[in-house]
Amino acid sequence: MAEDKIRTMDDFARISEISRPTLSKYFHDPDSVRKTTRAKIESALEEYDYRPNIFAINQNRKLTKTIGIVVPYLADPFFSEIVRRIECQCIDAGYWPIVFSAHGQQGLENNALATLQSLRPAGALIAPLGRSSDFEAVKKFTESVPTVVFDSNVKVGKAFVGSNNFQSIPLIVDYLCRTGEPPCFLEMPPINPNANKRRDAYIQAMEGLGHDPKVIRAEGTGWSFEQIGLEEGKRLISARSLPSETILCSNDRMAIGLIAAAYQKGLRVGHGPGCALRIAGHDDHPWSQFTCPPLTTVAQDFNAIATKSVETLFHLIKDGCDNQDRPEVVFDGKLVLRQSA
Amino acid sequence: MAEDKIRTMDDFARISEISRPTLSKYFHDPDSVRKTTRAKIESALEEYDYRPNIFAINQNRKLTKTIGIVVPYLADPFFSEIVRRIECQCIDAGYWPIVFSAHGQQGLENNALATLQSLRPAGALIAPLGRSSDFEAVKKFTESVPTVVFDSNVKVGKAFVGSNNFQSIPLIVDYLCRTGEPPCFLEMPPINPNANKRRDAYIQAMEGLGHDPKVIRAEGTGWSFEQIGLEEGKRLISARSLPSETILCSNDRMAIGLIAAAYQKGLRVGHGPGCALRIAGHDDHPWSQFTCPPLTTVAQDFNAIATKSVETLFHLIKDGCDNQDRPEVVFDGKLVLRQSA
DNA sequence: ATTAAATCTTTACTCCCGTAAAATTTTCTC
DNA sequence: GAGAAAATTTTACGGGAGTAAAGATTTAAT
Numbered sequence: 001m002a003e004d005k006i007r008t009m010d011d012f013a014r015i016s017e018i019s020r021p022t023l024s025k026y027f028h029d030p031d032s033v034r035k036t037t038r039a040k041i042e043s044a045l046e047e048y049d050y051r052p053n054i055f056a057i058n059q060n061r062k063l064t065k066t067i068g069i070v071v072p073y074l075a076d077p078f079f080s081e082i083v084r085r086i087e088c089q090c091i092d093a094g095y096w097p098i099v100f101s102a103h104g105q106q107g108l109e110n111n112a113l114a115t116l117q118s119l120r121p122a123g124a125l126i127a128p129l130g131r132s133s134d135f136e137a138v139k140k141f142t143e144s145v146p147t148v149v150f151d152s153n154v155k156v157g158k159a160f161v162g163s164n165n166f167q168s169i170p171l172i173v174d175y176l177c178r179t180g181e182p183p184c185f186l187e188m189p190p191i192n193p194n195a196n197k198r199r200d201a202y203i204q205a206m207e208g209l210g211h212d213p214k215v216i217r218a219e220g221t222g223w224s225f226e227q228i229g230l231e232e233g234k235r236l237i238s239a240r241s242l243p244s245e246t247i248l249c250s251n252d253r254m255a256i257g258l259i260a261a262a263y264q265k266g267l268r269v270g271h272g273p274g275c276a277l278r279i280a281g282h283d284d285h286p287w288s289q290f291t292c293p294p295l296t297t298v299a300q301d302f303n304a305i306a307t308k309s310v311e312t313l314f315h316l317i318k319d320g321c322d323n324q325d326r327p328e329v330v331f332d333g334k335l336v337l338r339q340s341a
Numbered sequence: 342m343a344e345d346k347i348r349t350m351d352d353f354a355r356i357s358e359i360s361r362p363t364l365s366k367y368f369h370d371p372d373s374v375r376k377t378t379r380a381k382i383e384s385a386l387e388e389y390d391y392r393p394n395i396f397a398i399n400q401n402r403k404l405t406k407t408i409g410i411v412v413p414y415l416a417d418p419f420f421s422e423i424v425r426r427i428e429c430q431c432i433d434a435g436y437w438p439i440v441f442s443a444h445g446q447q448g449l450e451n452n453a454l455a456t457l458q459s460l461r462p463a464g465a466l467i468a469p470l471g472r473s474s475d476f477e478a479v480k481k482f483t484e485s486v487p488t489v490v491f492d493s494n495v496k497v498g499k500a501f502v503g504s505n506n507f508q509s510i511p512l513i514v515d516y517l518c519r520t521g522e523p524p525c526f527l528e529m530p531p532i533n534p535n536a537n538k539r540r541d542a543y544i545q546a547m548e549g550l551g552h553d554p555k556v557i558r559a560e561g562t563g564w565s566f567e568q569i570g571l572e573e574g575k576r577l578i579s580a581r582s583l584p585s586e587t588i589l590c591s592n593d594r595m596a597i598g599l600i601a602a603a604y605q606k607g608l609r610v611g612h613g614p615g616c617a618l619r620i621a622g623h624d625d626h627p628w629s630q631f632t633c634p635p636l637t638t639v640a641q642d643f644n645a646i647a648t649k650s651v652e653t654l655f656h657l658i659k660d661g662c663d664n665q666d667r668p669e670v671v672f673d674g675k676l677v678l679r680q681s682a
Numbered sequence: 683a684t685t686a687a688a689t690c691t692t693t694a695c696t697c698c699c700g701t702a703a704a705a706t707t708t709t710c711t712c
Numbered sequence: 713g714a715g716a717a718a719a720t721t722t723t724a725c726g727g728g729a730g731t732a733a734a735g736a737t738t739t740a741a742t
Contacts, residue, residue: 399730
């Protein structure tokens with residue numbers, strides 16, 4: 001194995017005895033060359049592990065194989081899980097996923113979009129920050145890159161994939177009303193459209209059932225939802241100002257904080273005898289099953305959202321963005337009954 | 342604002358009336374040009390928002406401004422938090438951080454390393470999978486890219502930054518022994534060197550205090566530590582085979598699972614009267630403060646680890662890798678006393 | 683004002699690969 | 713085995729910026 005520094009495709013062409021244009025074709029799509037040629041290339045590849053230079057590849061390609069993924073906050077398990085799935089699917093399809101997190105900051109989101117744009121990606125999957133997004137910047141980005149928006153339905157891009165808040169929230173509201181006192185709603189700070197939709201869906205569902213909706217808006221900013229749930233929860237419990245013993249939180253992370261608040265205030269959570277509060281969430285975050293008690297919630301279909309987003313994007317990349325309508329696909333949630341409510 | 346398609350640096354040189362090589366210098370380091378020149382460039386930049394093409398930039402640079410970050414599992418909050426900090430620091434220093442997650446899989450780790458290598462990064466910060474890493478592949482990577490290894494001290498790369506398990510574990514063992522029954526140790530699957538070090542540190546600390554160390558190895562593979570802690574915990578509690586009422590877990594995620602197990606089995610956790618178990622963890626994961634009861638643990642210094650890793654890497658990039666010794670910097674943990682133990 | 687140093691411009695070459703067109707070879711079909 | 717179709721090679725150019733060297737200009741120092 002005389003590995004004499006195979007750095008360029010020309011070098012590799014020499015030792016593999018295949019012309020460079022053919023190699024180029026092969027690396028673009030291994031199936032596009034004759035079987036015997038492919039075998040020759042691959043046997044040479046085993047001996048000398050050459051990889052084309054990504055920068056050089058993309059610099060001169062009309063359509064790169066890069067796919068950008070931009071999320072508002074990667075440390076949120078919802079996004080880390082979604083990203084994980086999206087990434088794997090992109091890799092399987094021969095694309096090169098590259099992940100950016102805005103870390104909750106507009107500046108970083110803009111930065112990520114600008115960087116991504118200069119990468120000339122084949123497409124992008126973005127979950128905008130929402131309220132704190134620089135709308136014009138995001139819009140501008142989506143005008144030059146085929147983009148699927150997911151999770152947070154900011155009205156840009158060529159399609160949206162998310163979850164159906166107007167199905168999932170009524171689902172759990174209905175359950176909670178059937179099994180005990182109608183819930184009040186602990187709302188997260190309205191950082192994105194989901195926050196508002198969930199509140200509206202709650203109100204609608206309660207009214208539909210003939211109950212009086214009671215919304216509590218938690219103060220606080222940023223992405224520390226557990227913290228917000230904890231602080232607000234402790235305050236509400238101390239002040240005895242919870243309008244209902246059943247509390248539906250607009251997401252699991254708030255609920256996790258609220259459960260902690262109840263614990264710290266000595267209130268027992270659950271639907272059994274001797275329980276003072278019922279707490280439910282929304283999303284079925286990865287660690288919602290480990291709260292004490294385990295959290296009753298509505299599961300967002302992570303897999304479906306990831307898969308559909310990727311599929312939609314591939315479709316977009318292939319067929320272009322001819323259609324003027326901006327399809328919105330939303331998935332239903334599934335009730336996950338545990339012990340907290 | 343006649344934005345006549347400024348696509349290339351040549352275009353931008355024309356409208357800004359600065360020569361292209363000077364522009365190139367500017368984009369590489371804004372401070373490297375005269376103040377008046379810089380002002381001219383930046384005012385032009387405001388009018389025509391031009392950005393150099395990343396691919397073209399990196400293709401022909403000796404040293405790119407790319408920095409690769411590879412972690413074993415991005416959905417683990419420890420890594421998402423560390424990555425967040427590292428990313429921000431790289432950006433501030435004018436580098437382009439690019440994050441890869443192995444998602445727990447050797448194949449993806451190799452893939453990430455190979456991709457990263459073909460990006461010719463200025464340097465890399467990697468936390469190897471550990472046991473399931475392809476050691477030779479990782480080693481080979483580190484031989485061609487200046488690399489700082491963090492968290493998991495796999496013996497490759499030019500430096501290591503992590504936490505001092507032989508300080509942090511004795512710290513909490515000592516606390517637990519002082520305040521109640523000496524702890525047994527619930528060990529996570531030995532996926533990386535940390536797992537083993539923590540166990541060894543526990544044994545050493547217990548022996549130093551004249552106690553009999555008792556190690557329980559949890560079965561299970563993969564990165565679902567909470568799940569492993571929960572299952573194993575339920576099993577141990579049901580079988581009444583916990584060797585001590587005090588349990589030190591090798592990380593917080595296991596502890597979170599174990600607390601859930603105790604809850605589900607009706608055992609009260611804490612150090613107060615009426616508590617059946619004391620549970621402690623290690624790391625101070627972001628959500629350890631929200632468990633019920635809040636988790637007593639040892640905090641790893643996320644900031645210090647991130648900062649030192651980045652600093653070390655920048656140092657390496659600047660001064661080359663002349664020194665033959667492989668410095669290992671470890672940070673002490675701090676006891677975080679909450680209610681669980 | 684005079685020099686020296688620092689900075690900028692011009693010119694020209696390089697990086698590694700994409701891609702198009704024409705010429706050649708291989709494979710397939712009947 | 714002839715002819716057509718498919719794949720490959722040859723040749724050549726281009727992408728967008730890095731970078732080196734030499735000469736011109738500006739700035740700082742004396």
